[in-house]
Amino acid sequence: xxxxxxxxxxxxxxxxxxxxxxxxxxxxxxxxxxxxxxxxxxxxxxxxxxxxxxxxxxxxxxxxxxxxxxxxxxxxxxxxxxxxxxxxxxxxxxxxxxxxxxxxxxxxxxxxxxxxxxxxxxxxxxxxxxxxxxxxxxxxxxxxxxxxxxxxxxxxxxxxxxxxxxxxxxxxxxxxxxxxxxxxxxxxxxxxxxxxxxxxxxxxxxxxxxxxxxxxxxxxxxxxxxxxxxxxxxxxxxxxxxxxxxxxxxxxxxxxxxxxxxxxxxxxxxxxxxxxxxxxxxxxxxxxxxxxxxxxxxxxxxxxxxxxxxxxxxxxxxxxxxxxxxxxxxxxxxxxxxxxxxxxxxxxxxxxxxxxxxxxxxxxxxxxxxxxxxxxxxxxxxxxxxxxxxxxxx
Amino acid sequence: xxxxxxxxxxxxxxxxxxxxxxxxxxxxxxxxxxxxxxxxxxxxxxxxxxxxxxxxxxxxxxxxxxxxxxxxxxxxxxxxxxxxxxxxxxxxxxxxxxxxxxxxxxxxxxxxxxxx
Numbered sequence: 082x083x084x085x086x087x088x089x090x091x092x093x094x095x096x097x098x099x100x101x102x103x104x105x106x107x108x109x110x111x112x113x114x115x116x117x118x119x120x121x122x123x124x125x126x127x128x129x130x131x132x133x134x135x136x137x138x139x140x141x142x143x144x145x146x147x148x149x150x151x152x153x154x155x156x157x158x159x160x161x162x163x164x165x166x167x168x169x170x171x172x173x174x175x176x177x178x179x180x181x182x183x184x185x186x187x188x189x190x191x192x193x194x195x196x197x198x199x200x201x202x203x204x205x206x207x208x209x210x211x212x213x214x215x216x217x218x219x220x221x222x223x224x225x226x227x228x229x230x231x232x233x234x235x236x237x238x239x240x241x242x243x244x245x246x247x248x249x250x251x252x253x254x255x256x257x258x259x260x261x262x263x264x265x266x267x268x269x270x271x272x273x274x275x276x277x278x279x280x281x282x283x284x285x286x287x288x289x290x291x292x293x294x295x296x297x298x299x300x301x302x303x304x305x306x307x308x309x310x311x312x313x314x315x316x317x318x319x320x321x322x323x324x325x326x327x328x329x330x331x332x333x334x335x336x337x338x339x340x341x342x343x344x345x346x347x348x349x350x351x352x353x354x355x356x357x358x359x360x361x362x363x364x365x366x367x368x369x370x371x372x373x374x375x376x377x378x379x380x381x382x383x384x385x386x387x388x389x390x391x392x393x394x395x396x397x398x399x400x401x402x403x404x405x406x407x408x409x410x411x412x413x414x415x416x417x418x419x420x421x422x423x424x425x426x427x428x429x430x431x432x433x434x435x436x437x438x439x440x441x442x443x444x445x446x447x448x449x450x451x452x453x454x455x456x457x458x459x460x461x462x463x464x465x466x467x468x469x470x471x472x473x474x475x
Numbered sequence: 476x477x478x479x480x481x482x483x484x485x486x487x488x489x490x491x492x493x494x495x496x497x498x499x500x501x502x503x504x505x506x507x508x509x510x511x512x513x514x515x516x517x518x519x520x521x522x523x524x525x526x527x528x529x530x531x532x533x534x535x536x537x538x539x540x541x542x543x544x545x546x547x548x549x550x551x552x553x554x555x556x557x558x559x560x561x562x563x564x565x566x567x568x569x570x571x572x573x574x575x576x577x578x579x580x581x582x583x584x585x586x587x588x589x590x591x
Contacts, residue, residue, distance in 0.1 A: 221493035228489040
C-alpha cells in the first residue's frame with residue numbers, strides 16, 4: 082500500500098502539474114500563449130507567424146517538457162558551450178533554434194520575400210526610395226527612447242529595429258545583439274505589423290489635409306524585363322559593398338527576386354515562394370516562440386519593449402508621411418503623401434492602408450501600385466538600418 | 476556625460492548614432508535611386524537607338540506582312556500581357572465587355588498586368 086502511495090507521489094512530483102503549482106509564472110505564460118493563439122486564429126493577426134510563435138510559447142512553458150533550454154544558449158553566448166552541446170543535450174526546439182541563432186531562417190524568409198516581390202513600382206518611380214528611408218525614423222527614435230529607459234546599446238538597437246516593421250530583420254538583428262530579448266521583440270514586431278491598419282490611419286489623417294489625401298498620381302511607366310533582372314544584381318553589389326553586414330538579408334532578398342525575374346528558374350522561384358517559405362516559417366515561428374520562457378519574459382523590460390515597439394511604428398509612419406508631404410510640395414502636388422506611410426515595410430499591408438485611406442478621400446484614387454514602391458523600398462531601408470546597427474554594436 | 480542612466484551609452488551618444496544611422500540609410504537609398512535612374516536611362520537610350528534601326532531595317536520584312544494573319548475579324552490588335560496567362564486575360568476581357576455591355580470587338584485592350 083505504501084509503495085502505491087509512493088509511486089503516485091513520485092508521479093505527481095515528476096508531473097508538470099506539480100511544477101506549475103510551484104511556479105505561477107509558467108501558468109501566466111500559458112495564458113499569454115492562449116491569448117496569442119486567439120489573436121492569431123480568431124482575429125487573424127499575422128496568423129502564419131503568430132500561431133507558430135504562440136504555440137512555441139505554450140510548449141516552452143509546459144514544465145518538464147524540456148523542449149527548450151535557455152541555459153544552453155546562455156552557455157553559447159558566454160562561450161562555455163557550443164552547438165555540439167545543443168545537439169547532444171538540447172530538446173527539439175533547441176535544435177530548431179540553431180537556425181534562428183545562425184541567422185539562417187530570417188535570411189531564407191527574405192529569399193521567399195524576394196521571390197514574391199515585384200520591384201517594378203520602385204523601378205518606375207525611384208523617388209520611392211526616399212520614402213522608404215524616411216520611414217526608418219521610428220527605428221532611431223525608439224533606439225534613443227530605449228537608451229533613455231536604461232537598455233544597453235545593443236538592446237536598444239534590437240528594440241529600435243521593430244520600427245522597421247520587418248519581422249525577419251528584427252529577428253536577425255536581435256539574435257546577434259540581444260538574444261535574451263528575442264521573444265518579446267518578435268512578438269511585438271509581428272503583433273504591431275498585424276495592427277498596422279489600426280495604428281497608421283489616425284496618424285496619416287492627422288498629418289495630411291483632405292486636399293493632399295485626394296491627390297491622384299500619374300500612371301507608372303512600364304518597366305522592362307531587363308531592368309527588373311539587372312536590379313537585384315545591382316542592389317546586391319551596391320548594398321553589400323556599402324554595408325557588408327547586410328549581406329545575408331540583402332543577398333537572399335535579391336537572389337529570390339532574381340529567381341522570380343530571370344524567367345529561367347521558375348521551379349526555384351516557386352519553391353522559394355511556397356514550399357521553402359512555409360517550412361522555414363514553421364521552424365522560425367515555433368523556435369522564436371520557444372524563447373519566451375516565463376522567468377525571462379515576465380519582466381518589466383517586456384512591457385517597455387511592447388510600449389517602445391508601438392512608438393517605433395508610430396514614428397516610422399510619421400517620418401514617411403512627413404517626407405511625403407515635402408515631396409507633395411516640391412513636385413507641385415504630384416505625389417500623394419499617403420504613400421509615405423507605406424515606407425515602413427510590412428509588405429503589402431502598409432501599401433493597402435495607403436490605398437484604403439486614399440480611396441476614402443477620393444473614391445477614384447488608386448494608390449496601391451504607387452504605395453508598393455515605398456513599401457518595398459522600406460524592406461531595403463530596414464535592412465540597411467539593421468546593417469548599420471549591427472556594424473555599430475557587434 | 477549628459478544624462479547617463481543604466482545604459483552603457485549616453486542619450487547624447489544615442490542621438491549621434493541615430494543621426495548618423497538615418498543619414499546612412501538616406502545616403503544608401505539616394506545612391507541606389509541615382510543608380511536606378513542611370514540604369515533606366517541607359518536602357519531607354521538603348522531601346523531608342525534600337526528603334527530607328529528596326530525602322531530602317533523594317534521595309535523588307537514589313538513589306539510582306541501576313542495581313543490579318545491571326546487576327547480575328549474586327550480585332551483592334553494584340554493585347555500585351557504582363558504575368559497574366561492567356562486564359563485569364565480572355566476571361567478579364569470578356570468580363571469587362573459584359574460589364575460595359577459592349578461587343579468585345581469594339582473594345583481596345585492595350586495591356587493586362589497582374590497587380591501584386
